[in-house]
Amino acid sequence: MNGTLPGMMAKTGGGSTENPDVEIFRRQMNEVVSRIPMHAIRSVLDAVEESAAPNGQRARHLRDALVDHFNRLRPMKARRLFTGLFEPFLVDDQILYRAPEAVPALIQRVDMGGIWAALTQHAFPALAAEVQSRLDDMAREAMLDAVLVSPQAMGLREEMRREALDFLIRMAADRKLTDRFLATANDEALHDARLRTQYLGRKAPIDSDLLGFVRALLEHNAVLVPLTERMRRDIEEMQAGSDSRSAEVECQSALMVGFVRRVRDLGVPFRDQTQVLAWFAPLYGLNVKRRYDVFLRHVREHAGPAVRESHPLLRALLDHFHAAGTTVREVVDGMFGDVDIQDGGVLSVNTATRELLSAAVERFDRSLTALSGTGFLASRSTGPAIRGQLAEVSRALTGTVMPALASRMQAAMSARVAPVPDQQDIVWLLELVWRWGRCLGNAGYANPELKSLRLYAVETGRVAFVQAMKAEGDEKPAHRMAHMLRIRRLMAALGEGVDSWISPVSQGLHRVVYAYLDQIEAIAEDEWAVIDAFVAAIRSELTRSRHWQSADLVEILRLHEMRGR
Numbered sequence: 001m002n003g004t005l006p007g008m009m010a011k012t013g014g015g016s017t018e019n020p021d022v023e024i025f026r027r028q029m030n031e032v033v034s035r036i037p038m039h040a041i042r043s044v045l046d047a048v049e050e051s052a053a054p055n056g057q058r059a060r061h062l063r064d065a066l067v068d069h070f071n072r073l074r075p076m077k078a079r080r081l082f083t084g085l086f087e088p089f090l091v092d093d094q095i096l097y098r099a100p101e102a103v104p105a106l107i108q109r110v111d112m113g114g115i116w117a118a119l120t121q122h123a124f125p126a127l128a129a130e131v132q133s134r135l136d137d138m139a140r141e142a143m144l145d146a147v148l149v150s151p152q153a154m155g156l157r158e159e160m161r162r163e164a165l166d167f168l169i170r171m172a173a174d175r176k177l178t179d180r181f182l183a184t185a186n187d188e189a190l191h192d193a194r195l196r197t198q199y200l201g202r203k204a205p206i207d208s209d210l211l212g213f214v215r216a217l218l219e220h221n222a223v224l225v226p227l228t229e230r231m232r233r234d235i236e237e238m239q240a241g242s243d244s245r246s247a248e249v250e251c252q253s254a255l256m257v258g259f260v261r262r263v264r265d266l267g268v269p270f271r272d273q274t275q276v277l278a279w280f281a282p283l284y285g286l287n288v289k290r291r292y293d294v295f296l297r298h299v300r301e302h303a304g305p306a307v308r309e310s311h312p313l314l315r316a317l318l319d320h321f322h323a324a325g326t327t328v329r330e331v332v333d334g335m336f337g338d339v340d341i342q343d344g345g346v347l348s349v350n351t352a353t354r355e356l357l358s359a360a361v362e363r364f365d366r367s368l369t370a371l372s373g374t375g376f377l378a379s380r381s382t383g384p385a386i387r388g389q390l391a392e393v394s395r396a397l398t399g400t401v402m403p404a405l406a407s408r409m410q411a412a413m414s415a416r417v418a419p420v421p422d423q424q425d426i427v428w429l430l431e432l433v434w435r436w437g438r439c440l441g442n443a444g445y446a447n448p449e450l451k452s453l454r455l456y457a458v459e460t461g462r463v464a465f466v467q468a469m470k471a472e473g474d475e476k477p478a479h480r481m482a483h484m485l486r487i488r489r490l491m492a493a494l495g496e497g498v499d500s501w502i503s504p505v506s507q508g509l510h511r512v513v514y515a516y517l518d519q520i521e522a523i524a525e526d527e528w529a530v531i532d533a534f535v536a537a538i539r540s541e542l543t544r545s546r547h548w549q550s551a552d553l554v555e556i557l558r559l560h561e562m563r564g565r
Contacts, residue, residue: 077135078128079116081148081157082164085221086112086214088228091288094197095360098330099204099323104276104312105213105283110196111206114189115214118181123167124160131156165218168211182206198353199334204323209276216269216277223266224280231259231281235289253297256282260302276312283316292320292366296373309381317374318382321367325389327360328436329396336400347408347422347429354428361432364393365439372443390445397436398449405429409457413464413487417479423486430457430493454494461491465501471508477515480508485526499533504541504553509534517559535560 083090092109102111120128134156138147147153171177185206193203217224238251259281264270270277286295299313308314335353368377368386376382409430412420420426437450468483488498502509513534516523523531538553 076132077139077144077148078120078132078160079113080144081131081135081153082116082119082160083109083112084148085157085161085225086217088225088232089217089284089288092196093287094193094356095327095363096287096320096323097193097197097200097203098326099319100326101315101319102204102207102210103287103319103323104209104316105280106287106316107210107214107217108189108193108204110189110192110203111185111210113192114185114187114206115211117188118185119164119167121184122171122177122181124163127160127163131160161218161221165215168215168218172208172215178208178211182208182211197356199330201330204319213276220266220269227259227262228284231255231284232288235285235291249293249297252285252291252294253301256285256294256298257302274311279312282313286316286320290363290366292370296370299370299374314374314376314382317367317370317376318385320363321371321386322389324360324364324367325393327356328364328393331357331360332396332400336404346420347404347425349422349425349428358432361436361439365435368439368443377443390440390443394440394445394447397433397440398447401429401433402449402453405433406453406456409490410460412490413460415486416468416483419482419486427489427493430490434494454496457494458491458496461487461496461498462501465498466503469503469506469509469512471511477512478520480512481516481527481530484530488526488530499536502530502533502537504534504537510552510556514556514559517556517563523563531560 086107089105089107090109090112091106093106096103096106096108097110135144135147135153138150138152171181182205186203189206190203194200234255235252238248238255260279263280264278269275270280272278276283282295282298285291285298295313295317299317331353335349335357368390371377371382371386377386405426408420408422408426412423412426415423433450434454437447440447465484465487468480468487471477471480484498491498513531516527516531535557538556542550542553542557
């Protein structure tokens, strides 16, 4: 970038005597600016403004191009201004898209986008158009971020806040209008959510309870926003400054108690303990910060005996659990639905799918731990629904994932010449399944099939590793080592080592290790692990008996000592 701008400036006439065509120069500047990453535009703009004096006209054109490019990528200025009222409360949680109902005290960004679309259609279409027009005018000369915090923009946002609040209050008495409003909002939110995540069947709806929470935030925005920002800062500072996890959980729980009291001190609407606003602080910790451990401590020690199935705290935790379970099942069905592994297909898991499924399994475990810790898993009212979800997730594991994984795992272990195309996907899925199985086992849903898969995998891996140690005369040592390392990674994903399978009298492994110690300069850490295990086996063998190959084994020991780590 540093070389591009001066070159372009020179091309268009860097000297003061030249007078290039303004339109051509602007087109060239637009082309240059379009190549700048979004995160670098601010620093480039600052540099241009600092050096504006030596080349005023060209610097001004470049600055205008930067501002225009930055603002053009943010066309929905009125929506951005309005949703700034809710910024501390907004999350983009693809797992909670799949909650069975709107999670108490949670506002997804896609839901706020749906509510904005419905407001602009039913509440204040003229005002929204006017605000957009005025912001467009203001953003012609300044970066949009600066425009949105200007006094004029704050005045426009306050006007939209009052209009939205008045409309939502009036709409609560009109059932037909409410139904039309919710239909518009949900259509927009579902469309947006499907663009953001994969395998989404249905989405948690925007309902009257969520609109009530939005209405409360609009009404008490001036006091709740600073309080929430303070809570966010305190949570982050406490996380950064704590050395002990248990001490941090205890401190965070005490922090939540303090904020619960501060919220209830705001007035009567915040004191009804059957309503969401009274529990806003712990729900913020759960929904936004995802601190299940802190939430569990708070419910057990501070929520009191009134926590029942209809309580906002329990509803939120159950929604998190069911959303995680549904995500696991939907992603598994989508991931394996189009691939016939048994008929020679291979896994192909993109990064987004990996992250979503891994996060879902982790959240499933953490929310289940919280439910068990609060006693809701053993409850007669909530237990059956939780156990039903556990059974569904267990069936997805045993009926869909494990048969396909067993097939691919065998192919990966027996791939002697080169790795199978999905080697890394198999390792990742093995680790995930093993963690998933431990989670279900801790809840009393241990899978005999998973135990059988592990036994099968270990035996298959042992046979494959023994074969991998047998190096043929025409095989390169690096190929044999790579095959053994692939099996080692597969076994490590199941928590099983391969050191016990290493034989000190293996002629093939002897040739591989000797070649590495004698000829290869740079030995990787995992290759050293195999070599060290072989040397340890040799030491054990030499102390146990006088083997006829002991001279060769001693030579390996000497080479190992000479190379070191």
